[in-house]
Amino acid sequence: xxxxxxxxxxxxxxxxxxxxxxxxxxxxxxxxxxxxxxxxxxxxxxxxxxxxxxxxxxxxxxxxxxxxxxxxxxxxxxxxxxxxxxxxxxxxxxxxxxxxxxxxxxxxxxxxxxxxxxxxxxxxxxxxxxxxxxxxxxxxxxxxxxxxxxxxxxxxxxxxxxxxxxxxxxxxxxxxxxxxxxxxxxxxxxxxxxxxxxxxxxxxxxxxxxxxxxxxxxxxxxxxxxxxxxxxxxxxxxxxxxxxxxxxxxxxxxxxxxxxxxxxxxxxxxxxxxxxxxxxxxxxxxxxxxxxxxxxxxxxxxxxxxxxxxxxxxxxxxxxxxxxxxxxxxxxxxxxxxxxxxxxxxxxxxxxxxxxxxxxxxxxxxxxxxxxxxxxxxxxxxxxxxxxxxxxxxxxxxxxxxxxxxxxxxxxxxxxxxxxxxxxxxxxxxxxxxxxxxxxxxxxxxxxxxxxxxxxxxxxxxxxxxxxxxxxxxxxxxxxxxxxxxxxxxxxxxxxxx
Amino acid sequence: xxxxxxxxxxxxxxxxxxxxxxxxxxxxxxxxxxxxxxxxxxxxxxxxxxxxxxxxxxxxxxxxxxxxxxxxxxxxxxxxxxxxxxxxxxxxxxxxxxxxxxxxxxxxxxxxxxxxxxxxxxxxxxxxxxxxxxxxxxxxxxxxxxxxxxxxxxxxxxxxxxxxxxxxxxxxxxxxxxxxxxxxxxxxxxxxxxxxxxxxxxxxxxxxxxxxxxxxxxxxxxxxxxxxxxxxxxxxxxxxxxxxxxxxxx
Numbered sequence: 188x189x190x191x192x193x194x195x196x197x198x199x200x201x202x203x204x205x206x207x208x209x210x211x212x213x214x215x216x217x218x219x220x221x222x223x224x225x226x227x228x229x230x231x232x233x234x235x236x237x238x239x240x241x242x243x244x245x246x247x248x249x250x251x252x253x254x255x256x257x258x259x260x261x262x263x264x265x266x267x268x269x270x271x272x273x274x275x276x277x278x279x280x281x282x283x284x285x286x287x288x289x290x291x292x293x294x295x296x297x298x299x300x301x302x303x304x305x306x307x308x309x310x311x312x313x314x315x316x317x318x319x320x321x322x323x324x325x326x327x328x329x330x331x332x333x334x335x336x337x338x339x340x341x342x343x344x345x346x347x348x349x350x351x352x353x354x355x356x357x358x359x360x361x362x363x364x365x366x367x368x369x370x371x372x373x374x375x376x377x378x379x380x381x382x383x384x385x386x387x388x389x390x391x392x393x394x395x396x397x398x399x400x401x402x403x404x405x406x407x408x409x410x411x412x413x414x415x416x417x418x419x420x421x422x423x424x425x426x427x428x429x430x431x432x433x434x435x436x437x438x439x440x441x442x443x444x445x446x447x448x449x450x451x452x453x454x455x456x457x458x459x460x461x462x463x464x465x466x467x468x469x470x471x472x473x474x475x476x477x478x479x480x481x482x483x484x485x486x487x488x489x490x491x492x493x494x495x496x497x498x499x500x501x502x503x504x505x506x507x508x509x510x511x512x513x514x515x516x517x518x519x520x521x522x523x524x525x526x527x528x529x530x531x532x533x534x535x536x537x538x539x540x541x542x543x544x545x546x547x548x549x550x551x552x553x554x555x556x557x558x559x560x561x562x563x564x565x566x567x568x569x570x571x572x573x574x575x576x577x578x579x580x581x582x583x584x585x586x587x588x589x590x591x592x593x594x595x596x597x598x599x600x601x602x603x604x605x606x607x608x609x610x611x612x613x614x615x616x617x618x619x620x621x622x623x624x625x626x627x628x629x630x631x632x633x634x635x636x637x638x639x640x641x642x643x644x645x646x647x648x649x650x651x652x653x654x655x656x657x658x659x660x661x662x663x664x665x666x667x668x669x670x671x672x673x674x675x676x677x678x679x680x681x682x683x684x685x
Numbered sequence: 686x687x688x689x690x691x692x693x694x695x696x697x698x699x700x701x702x703x704x705x706x707x708x709x710x711x712x713x714x715x716x717x718x719x720x721x722x723x724x725x726x727x728x729x730x731x732x733x734x735x736x737x738x739x740x741x742x743x744x745x746x747x748x749x750x751x752x753x754x755x756x757x758x759x760x761x762x763x764x765x766x767x768x769x770x771x772x773x774x775x776x777x778x779x780x781x782x783x784x785x786x787x788x789x790x791x792x793x794x795x796x797x798x799x800x801x802x803x804x805x806x807x808x809x810x811x812x813x814x815x816x817x818x819x820x821x822x823x824x825x826x827x828x829x830x831x832x833x834x835x836x837x838x839x840x841x842x843x844x845x846x847x848x849x850x851x852x853x854x855x856x857x858x859x860x861x862x863x864x865x866x867x868x869x870x871x872x873x874x875x876x877x878x879x880x881x882x883x884x885x886x887x888x889x890x891x892x893x894x895x896x897x898x899x900x901x902x903x904x905x906x907x908x909x910x911x912x913x914x915x916x917x918x919x920x921x922x923x924x925x926x927x928x929x930x931x932x933x934x935x
Contacts, residue, residue: 636737637775639759640768641785641845642793651788655779655828 219276225249228390231276235359235394238366248379248389255383261546262575262607263515265488273453275391275424351407353437354399358426361397368399372430376459376496376523384455384490384517392426392457400435400466409665411440425456431466433499438469440668452477454513455490464499464526469507471664473672476512478679483542486514493520494550497529497558505532506549507663509672511679514543519577521550524558524586531560534663536672538679539572539604548577548609553589553619562593565657568604569680575607582619589619597627598656600649600680650677686751688713688884689734689853694745696726696733703729705909706745711853714881718895718920719888721906722928727888728772730906731857734886735769736762749853764796766852770842772861777829782841785829786811790848814847818874836867843874854878855886860894872897892924907931 219230228249232242257268348355354365362369379389400406431437441458454476460468470493479486489512495504506520516539522531533549551560560580568574574597582589597606608625630652638648653676654661661669689711696704703726711717721727733740734747736759747754754762777785791801802810815825818840830838839859846854856875860868875898879885887898895903895917903919904911905928912931913919 631775632738634775634777636735636759637771638777638789640735640737640763640771641789642760642763642796642849643789644758644760644792647788647792651780651785652777655777658779 218274221274222271223249223273223275223391227275231391231393234276235362237359237362240366240370241362244374244379245390248386249391251380252383252386252390255386257383261517261577262573262609263517263544263546265515265544268453268488270387276393347407351404352401353404353406354397355410356397358392358395358397358428361428365397365399368430369397369428372459372461373426373428374459376461376494377457377492382492385457385492388424388426388455388457388492392424395426395428395456396439397427398429398437398439400431400437402433402435402463404432404435406435406437409438409440411442423452423454423456427456427458428461429459429468429470430461431463431468431502433463434465435463436467436469438665439471440665441470441472442475442668442671452487453490454487456492458491458493458520460493460495460504462495462497462499462502462504462526462529465501466499467503467505468495469505470495470520471668472506472508472510473664473668473675474508474510474512474516475675475679477514478512478541478543479514481541483514486543487512488515489513489518490515491518493518494523495521495531496523497526497531497555498523499529500526500555501528502526503530503532505534505663507532507534507660508536508547509660509664509675510535510537510545510547511675513545516543516545516547518547519549521552521579522560523552523554524560524589525554526558527555528557529555530558533560533562533564534660535564536567536657536660536676537564537574537576538567538569538676539574540569540679541572542570543572545573546575546577548575548579550579551581551591553580553582553586553591555586557588558586559590560592562591562595563659564593564595565660566595566597566606567600567653567656567676567680568597568606569600571603573605573607575609577609577611579611579613580621580623581611581613582616582621584615586616587618589614589616589621591619591621593621593623595623595625596656597625598653599627599629646677649680653677653680687711687748688750689886690746690748691730691734692746692748694730694733694747695743696729697741697743698729698739702743703740703909704733707906707910709886709904709911711884711886713852713884714879715902716879716885716887716898716900718898718900718903718917719886719906719911720890720892720903720920720923721931723890725906726909727890727906728857729909731769731855731886731888734762734855735759735767760792761796763849763851764793766850768846768849768851768854770839770846770854770856770859772858774830774838774842776831776833778831780829781826782829783811783825786825786845786848789845793849810848811844814844817877818844818847819870820844835862836864836870839863839867839871840874843871843878847874847878850883852882853884853886855888856898857888858890859887860889860891868894869897892920895920905931 219227225246228245232245377385379386398410429439460470462468476487476489497504504522510516520533524531531551537545537547539545549562562578564576566574566576576595580591595608599606606627610623612621614621630649634652635648638651639645654673661672664672687710691707691709694704694707695702719727742755749765787807794801820840824837830841859871887900900917903915903917905913
C-alpha cells in the first residue's frame with residue numbers, strides 16, 4: 188500500500204506546526220467596513236458593478252435575514268457570533284486588468300504553490316502525478332477557477348471550455364454577462380428565505396463559481412475551484428451555481444484549505460445544482476478548513492447549504508465529500524428528486540479530531556416517480572470531538588416506487604469522542620422502499636496490537652484501518668482527489684492514538 | 686547466546702500477578718511446547734513476549750539475542766524477528782489481505798534497513814507460499830480475515846509467518862477451533878518452516894497438536910510458573926495423567 192507509506196512520511200515531516208497550510212499571504216486588501224447593514228450589501232454590490240436587479244435581490248435577502256433567528260437544532264456548541272464584528276468583503280486590490288496568469292501577484296501564486304495547487308496551465312497539463320498503481324492521468328485536465336479571498340483571480344482553460352460551449356466563470360462575471368441564466372436559476376434551488384445562513388449568504392455573497400453546460404455536452408474536463416480564507420475576520424460567503432442542461436454531464440471538484448487563526452471565522456457558502464432531463468452532475472469536495480488548535484481555539488465555523496435539484500426526468504446528482512477541517516461543520520448536501528426516474532447519491536467521509544464538532548448528513552427528497560437514492564456515510568471521531576450524522580429521507584405521496592438505501596458507519600478512535608446517528612425517514616407513499624443500516628465500531632487495542640505485531644507502527648496501523656473503513660467512499664472520488672484525500676485523512680488523525 | 690531468554694519474569698494485570706517468576710531458554714532450531722490448564726498464564730507469556738499493552742512487568746527480563754526485548758515497541762520486536770500467531774486473529778474490513786501483507790512486510794524490511802520488495806517479487810513470493818498452504822488467490826483479495834473460517838484464519842497466520850521469516854515463532858493455541866483436516870494443513874505449514882536458525886514456541890492445551898508438530902522440549906505451566914520440563918514424552922504422560930498433579934505441586 189504505497190499511498191499509506193507516503194502518508195506516513197508526510198505526517199512525519201509535520202513536526203511542530205501540524206497545520207501545514209497555516210500561513211498568511213501579505214497582500215493589500217480592500218475591505219468593506221466592519222459589520223452588516225444595507226450599506227454593506229450596497230458596498231458589495233457596487234464593488235461587483237452589479238445590475239440593479241441583483242442589488243434588489245440581495246437587499247430582499249438582507250431584510251429577510253433580519254427577521255430570522257440562528258438555528259440551534261444541530262449538535263454543535265459555539266460562542267454566540269457577533270455578526271456586526273465581521274468584515275463581509277475583502278478583495279486583493281486589482282493592480283491592473285489581467286490578460287494572462289503571469290500577471291497575477293507573485294505572492295498569490297506562491298500561496299498556491301505552497302498548497303500544491305496546479306494553477307499554471309503547464310502545471311495542470313503536466314504536473315498532476317499519476318497516483319501509485321493507478322491509471323496514468325497525464326491526459327486528464329482540470330480547469331481551476333481560483334477563488335482567492337472572495338475574488339476570482341485566475342481562470343484557466345477558458346478557450347477549450349468555450350469551444351465546447353461550457354460557461355465556467357466567477358459568478359460575479361456571470362451576473363453581468365449571462366443575466367438571463369443567473370436570473371432564471373439563482374435561488375431556484377436554495378431560495379433566499381431558505382435558512383438563516385443561506386439567507387445571509389444571499390445578501391452578502393462575494394463570489395464563487397458559475398457553470399453552465401449546454402444540452403448534450405459532456406464537459407471536456409473536471410472543473411475545479413479552490414477556496415481560501417485569507418483576510419483576518421473576513422467571513423467567506425461563496426456562492427456557486429451549476430446548471431447541467433438536458434443530456435449533459437459535468438464533474439466539479441471543490442477543495443479548501445485555510446490559514447491558521449486564533450479567532451473564529453465564519454463561513455456560510457451556498458451551492459446550487461440544477462440537473463435537467465437526462466443530465467448528470469457529480470460534485471466532489473475535500474474540505475480542510477483550519478480546525479482550531481489543540482485547546483479548541485480558533486478554527487472555521489462552516490455553515491454550508493448545498494442542494495441539488497434533479498429537475499428533469501432521468502437526471503442524476505451525486506455528492507461526494509471528505510470533511511476533515513473546521514471547528515464546526517454544519518452541512519447537509521441534499522437532493523430534490525423531482526424528475527421521474529431521477530437519482531441522488533451522497534457519499535461522505537466526515538472526520539473529527541481534537542475539539543472539532545461535526546453535524547453533517549444529507550436530505551433525499553423523493554418527489555418524482557421511481558426515484559432512487561443512495562447514502563453512504565462514514566464518520567470517524569477521535570480526540571474529544573463530536574461527530575453526528577443527520578439525514579432525512581422522504582417520499583412524497585405521489586412518489587411511487589421511491590427507493591433509498593442508507594448505510595451509516597461510525598468509527599471511534601479513543602474513548603473521549605462521540606458518534607451520533609440521527610436518521611429521519613418519512614414515507615407518504617406505501618410503495619416506497621427505504622433501507623437504513625447503521626454500525627458503530629471502535630479501533631480496538633486488539634486490532635492495533637495485531638497490526639503492530641506484524642511490524643506496523645501505531646500511526647501506520649491507524650492509517651490502514653481508517654483507509655479500509657472509508658474505502659467505499661474514496662472510490663467515488665476522481666483519482667487525483669482520492670490520493671489527496673487519503674493523505675489528508677491520515678494527517679487529520681495524527682496523534683489520535685497512543 | 687540463546688535466541689530467546691525469559692528470566693524470572695513477573696507480570697501483573699490490573700494489580701493481579703499472573704506470572705510469578707517464569708524462566709525459559711530457547712535456542713535456534715528448537716521447538717518448545719508449553720502446556721498447561723486454562724488460566725496458567727500461557728497466553729500472558731506469549732502476549733508479553735510480543736509486547737501487547739496492558740501488562741506490567743514487575744520483575745525479570747526477556748532477552749532476544751541478548752537485547753532487552755521489553756524496551757522495544759511491538760513493531761520493533763516484529764522487525765527483529767519475533768512473530769506471534771494469534772489464537773484469535775482480528776478482522777480488518779476494507780483492507781485487502783494482499784495489501785496488508787505487503788505493507789507489513791515492507792515496514793519490517795524498512796525497519797531493518799533492507800530494501801522494500803518490488804511488486805512482482807512480492808506477488809511471486811506470496812503466491813508460492815499461499816499455494817503450499819492451500820490458500821486460494823481470492824482469499825488474498827478479501828479484507829484481512831473478514832469472513833474467513835477458523836481454518837482460513839489460522840492458515841493466514843502461517844502464511845504471514847512464512848512470508849516474514851521470523852527468528853522465533855510463538856504459536857498461541859493454534860489448534861483451537863480447528864477440525865482434524867484443518868489442523869493437519871496448519872501443522873504441515875508450520876513444520877515446513879522448521880529450520881536450524883528458527884525456533885518455535887508452541888502453546889497448547891492439548892497433546893493432540895504435538896502429534897503433528899513434534900517438540901524437542903515440553904514445559905508444563907501451572908499458576909504462572911513452569912512446574913516441569915522434559916522431552917516430548919512428557920506430553921504423552923500428561924495426556925494420561927492430566928494437569929491436576931501439577932496444580933498441587935504449584
